[in-house]
Amino acid sequence: MKMLEPPDLDADARSVIDAARSGYEPNEMARARVRRGVEVKLAAGIALAVGPASAVAGVLKVTAAVVTVGAVVTAGVYVAPRYLSKHAPARPATHVAMHAAPVAPAPPPEIDIPAPAIAPAPRAHVKHRAPVAAPPPPVENVSSLKEETALLGAANAALARSDVKRALALLDDYDHRAGSSVLSEERAVTGILAQCAAGHVDAARAEARRFHARWPRSPLGARVDGSCAGGDGRNAP
Amino acid sequence: MVNGAATLPTVRPRPDEDAAGALGGLAPTPTDLTPRRLYDSHFSFVWRNLRRLGVPDAIIEDAAQDVFLVVHRRWDSFDSRWSSVETWLFGILMRVARNHRRSLRRRAWAIPSTGDIVEVVPSPAAGPAELVARREAVALLDRLLDSLDEEKRAIIVLVDVEQMSVPQAAESLEVNLNTAYWRLRTARTQLRKSLARIRATENRDREGSA
Numbered sequence: 504m505k506m507l508e509p510p511d512l513d514a515d516a517r518s519v520i521d522a523a524r525s526g527y528e529p530n531e532m533a534r535a536r537v538r539r540g541v542e543v544k545l546a547a548g549i550a551l552a553v554g555p556a557s558a559v560a561g562v563l564k565v566t567a568a569v570v571t572v573g574a575v576v577t578a579g580v581y582v583a584p585r586y587l588s589k590h591a592p593a594r595p596a597t598h599v600a601m602h603a604a605p606v607a608p609a610p611p612p613e614i615d616i617p618a619p620a621i622a623p624a625p626r627a628h629v630k631h632r633a634p635v636a637a638p639p640p641p642v643e644n645v646s647s648l649k650e651e652t653a654l655l656g657a658a659n660a661a662l663a664r665s666d667v668k669r670a671l672a673l674l675d676d677y678d679h680r681a682g683s684s685v686l687s688e689e690r691a692v693t694g695i696l697a698q699c700a701a702g703h704v705d706a707a708r709a710e711a712r713r714f715h716a717r718w719p720r721s722p723l724g725a726r727v728d729g730s731c732a733g734g735d736g737r738n739a740p
Numbered sequence: 741m742v743n744g745a746a747t748l749p750t751v752r753p754r755p756d757e758d759a760a761g762a763l764g765g766l767a768p769t770p771t772d773l774t775p776r777r778l779y780d781s782h783f784s785f786v787w788r789n790l791r792r793l794g795v796p797d798a799i800i801e802d803a804a805q806d807v808f809l810v811v812h813r814r815w816d817s818f819d820s821r822w823s824s825v826e827t828w829l830f831g832i833l834m835r836v837a838r839n840h841r842r843s844l845r846r847r848a849w850a851i852p853s854t855g856d857i858v859e860v861v862p863s864p865a866a867g868p869a870e871l872v873a874r875r876e877a878v879a880l881l882d883r884l885l886d887s888l889d890e891e892k893r894a895i896i897v898l899v900d901v902e903q904m905s906v907p908q909a910a911e912s913l914e915v916n917l918n919t920a921y922w923r924l925r926t927a928r929t930q931l932r933k934s935l936a937r938i939r940a941t942e943n944r945d946r947e948g949s950a
Contacts, residue, residue, distance in 0.1 A: 509925035512900060516928075516935050519884070520900055522877035527788035533801060534783055540805040541779070545812060725798070 543686075547656045651677070651686045658693050662700055670697045688714075692723045699731035707732040773825065775812050785826060786833050792885060792897045793837040796844065803840045807833045826904070827912040834894055834913070880938070887934040892927035899924055 512520070529537075654677045661670035674694055691714045698707035711732030715724065786807050787800065795803045810832050822828040881901075885893050891913075898909035910920035 509906075509921055509928055512928055513932055515939070516884075516932055517900075519877055519880050519935065522874060523881040524901060526874040526878035527791045528784055529787040529804075533787070533804075537783070537801050537804045537808070538779065540801065541808045541812075544805065544809055 543652050546652050650680075651690075654680070655686055655689055655693055658697070662693070662696060665700070667697060667700045671701070688718055688723060691717075692726055695727055695730055695732050704731050775808070775815055778811060778825065778829075779808055782825065782829060785829065789830060789833055789897060789902065790837050792881075792901060793834060793841075793890075793893065794886065795837045795840050799840055799844060803833075803836050806836045806840070810836065823908055823911055826902075827908050830898065830902075830912040831914060838890065883938065884931050884934050888927055888930060891923055892930060895920060895923045896927045896931060900928070 511517075654673055658670045658673040658677065661667070661673060670693070674690065674697060677690055691710065695707050695710045695714065698704075698710060707730065711727050711730070714727055718724070783804070786804055790800055790803050790807070791797075807829075811829070814832070818825065818828050885896065888896060894913060895909050898904045898912060899906060904912070906920050906924060907917060909924070910917045913920065913923075915923070
């Protein structure tokens with residue numbers, strides 16, 4: 504069957520396309536950031552699945568895969584919708600996990616998750632750490648991005664299980680072990696989400712203010728603003 | 741600190757096969773292609789087409805990450821049925837773009853708008869006037885593409901912007917050839933009308949200000 508050749512674009516449209524064609528290139532910083540984000544996610548064992556035929560299923564799968572694995576830290580964005588909105592009621596993790604059923608489990612991470620030395624003392628009420636008490640000296644620096652990723656991934660997984668105490672303990676451990684954190688930006692966001700999950704809105708807002716002051720153009724800013732810290736934390740004096 | 745950082749994995753090479761297929765047009769896919777090499781060679785392809793498919797700057801890095809994670813996850817599904825890696829990759833990035841656009845609609849309040857500012861990466865050879873012209877052209881093309889629905893937008897991007905053949909576009913979009921030709925025909929018609937409306941408005945504005 505002979506196909507009808509579509510009418511070609513006119514000269515004006517063609518010239519617009521030709522002029523714009525090279526105008527969508529990424530810069531090197533974006534390239535590096537995305538690469539880092541992909542590597543971090545792969546190190547954490549996250550690989551998204553998108554069905555070839557179903558776009559809607561694809562949405563669920565992509566979201567559910569990330570959430571199920573634990574919304575592990577990324578360089579670009581956190582996907583932890585439980586804390587996305589301050590208006591959204593807390594839901595059990597299984598609510599999202601239900602949608603994850605058709606998703607093939609991500610391959611296990613090929614990293615050694617360190618056994619963090621976690622203080623057993625529960626933190627029932629977490630106010631922001633006062634500067635008067637200097638943190639204990641690092642027991643052992645987190646030696647690699649993999650380990651940082653593993654710790655933050657474990658903290659996010661604890662958050663996804665609504666195990667806030669565990670998440671905060673892991674974050675404390677991260678702070679003690681990470682001499683100079685590669686993922687400090689991501690750690691800050693996890694901390695804010697943990698404060699939200701613990702119901703400590705004021706502390707979350709205070710951390711959000713510090714976050715925005717330190718990283719005013721952070722791609723994670725939207726995640727912070729989408730948490731209970733919201734815009735108030737950013738705009739408060 | 742990053743000495744132990746994970747790297748994009750090197751997946752086993754695909755079996756030696758003629759990945760170029762019968763459609764031609766694009767460079768044959770090297771048989772030793774790996775996700776890591778694909779990242780290096782096709783990051784720009786992914787980035788620019790995510791933007792052309794309407795993924796805003798605020799979330800494009802997240803979308804690009806997702807594309808390469810899906811590439812890693814689905815690497816085994818890339819085989820000789822695809823005429824080129826670009827047609828396979830575009831199918832992935834189109835779905836990722838769709839997901840992110842939908843997600844963006846749900847949480848539009850959380851994403852800062854960049855307004856009408858179009859960031860164009862300067863090239864060493866381009867002078868200021870050329871950069872301005874390119875920025876204007878990108879903004880205009882964005883408006884034209886925004887006037888199309890998702891299916892028409894995709895085929896214009898594939899055929900008229902990326903300059904793939906219609907059979908390759910059909911393969912990438914997973915539609916039959918007749919459908920692809922029909923979409924291209926209606927998309928071009930609509931795009932021409934949109935451009936004509938924009939030009940008419942520009943002319944009216946010019947005459948009004950004269």
